[in-house]
Amino acid sequence: MNIDSFPSKLLDKAVNEFSKLPGIGKKTALRLVLHLLKQTNEEVYTFGNSIIELKEKVKHCKKCNNISDEDICNICSNKKRNQLIVCVVENIKDVMAIENTQQFKGLYHVLGGIISPMDGIGPSDLKIDSLINKVENDDISELILALSTTMEGDATNYYIFKKLKQYNIKISILARGVAFGDELQYADELTLGRSIINRTIYEQ
Amino acid sequence: MNIDSFPSKLLDKAVNEFSKLPGIGKKTALRLVLHLLKQTNEEVYTFGNSIIELKEKVKHCKKCNNISDEDICNICSNKKRNQLIVCVVENIKDVMAIENTQQFKGLYHVLGGIISPMDGIGPSDLKIDSLINKVENDDISELILALSTTMEGDATNYYIFKKLKQYNIKISILARGVAFGDELQYADELTLGRSIINRTIYEQ
Structure with missing residues (x-):
């Protein structure tokens, strides 16, 4: 559908704005x-304003860099x-x-990205200095590196x-191994190998 | 992903608003x-405001009911x-x-829907009275019914x-027949039958 045949400049503008969103093409934008x-x-006002208000008022937690309504999340x-365990995550x-796993009761440190030379993201673009500060000054016993198991994640871990x-x-x-529901024949060798090396005692 | 773990009420609200859009779930809403x-x-303001402004200012053309920035589209x-040919469409x-076909140079009449008892849409919900008025009062020689070739479209045509x-x-x-690019073996019988009855003279 050609956008040139839009009968309204206002409609044209709104559709253009929506189609800037990732994964939203012109046709979907028009539908939305x-x-x-x-x-x-009122509903349209609430919709449009929710994102403007979020952008204007949202903060990043001064301690962990997570998104927050207050200075401290x-x-x-x-x-x-x-307070002794800090989990380092990308975003x-x-x-x-x-x-959502409800398995972690410590604190977080949000890096805001991952080292990725291909995308021009280096250590200085991430919240690594503040992590070092935290380790130096706070009473922390363990740091869990919970980054993606990709090359970029590994580089950032290192x-x-x-x-x-x-x-x-x-x-x-994080432990690496076969996921719940995986069929062994389809698991990749690296993961399967790691899950054998790091096998755990069977418990009921 | 459970929405309960959202760290920010503002984020929660914006994601909720986006996930009200058709075909947008919670995960996609969060991504957007x-x-x-x-x-x-500024970009976020332009985005949010484009839809509010559209809703506030857009009009329906007083003649054809199409979306328009002015009283007359x-x-x-x-x-x-x-001005003698009017094409009746659903939306x-x-x-x-x-x-977009650039094959029609007449005017339109937008019904704003189609008769569909299943959805509770009857003739009075559509701009049919104004179409009759138009036929009575304006100088119109031909009406093209360009509705969907569905049961609802046929009922509205009738x-x-x-x-x-x-x-x-x-x-x-509209003429019914095999579409460009169709393989005959996959065309449905009704369409193929109609395309034989309404066959046209072969021209270079």
Whole structure:
């Protein structure tokens, strides 16, 4: 569908804005905009304003760099959480994924990315200095590196490890192995090999 | 991903708003919102405001019911177009699709829907009265019914035809036949049958 035949400049503009979103083409953008156009004025205002308000008011937690409504996020300010263990993650989605497991009760440190020379992202673009500061000044016993198991993740793990090995701190990474529901014949050799090396005692 | 672990009420609200859009789930909504959060304040403002402005300012053309920035849309107000032929379509997307063919130089009449008892849409929900008015009062020689070739489209065609047959006006529907690129063995019988009945003289 050719955008030139749009009967309204306002419609054209809104569709253009929506089609800038990742994975949204012109046709989908038009569908979304026409859907919104059918809603009440108030609903459309709430929609448009929710993203403007988020952008204007949202903060990054001063301790962990996670997205937050306050200066200190509700994880860092929760005194019931274990302040001695810090889980280093790439971004806020990873925080949410780990929180959903309900298996981690420590604090987080959000790097805001991962070392990726291909994308022009170096250590200085990430919150690594503040992580080193944290290790130097806070009372931390263990750092869990929970980055993606990709080349970039491995490089970032190695960089952080090198920077921190001088400190008296335990550094761990996530266990690698076959996922729940995997069929062994389809598991890749590296993962399967690692899951044999790191096998655990069978428990009921 | 569980929405309960959202660290920010503002983020939660924006994601909720985006996930109300058709075909956008919570995960996609989060991806879109986090993408927008990475843009500049101005870009986010332009995005949010484009849809609010559209909703506030957009009009429906008083003549054809198409979406328009002015009281009369740029198709109806174009004196170069053939004012004698009116193409009846379901919605604005169909106007754009036909405009893209560049084969039609008349005017449109947008019904704003199609008769569909299953969805509770009857003739009174559509701009059929204003179509009858138009036929009565304007100088129109031909009405092209360009509705979907579905049961609902056929029912709407029939309803309009019944209402207008008393007037001295030519009423036509779109030709049905095999589409360009179709392989005959996969064409349905109805369409293939119709394309034989309505065969046209071969021209170079």
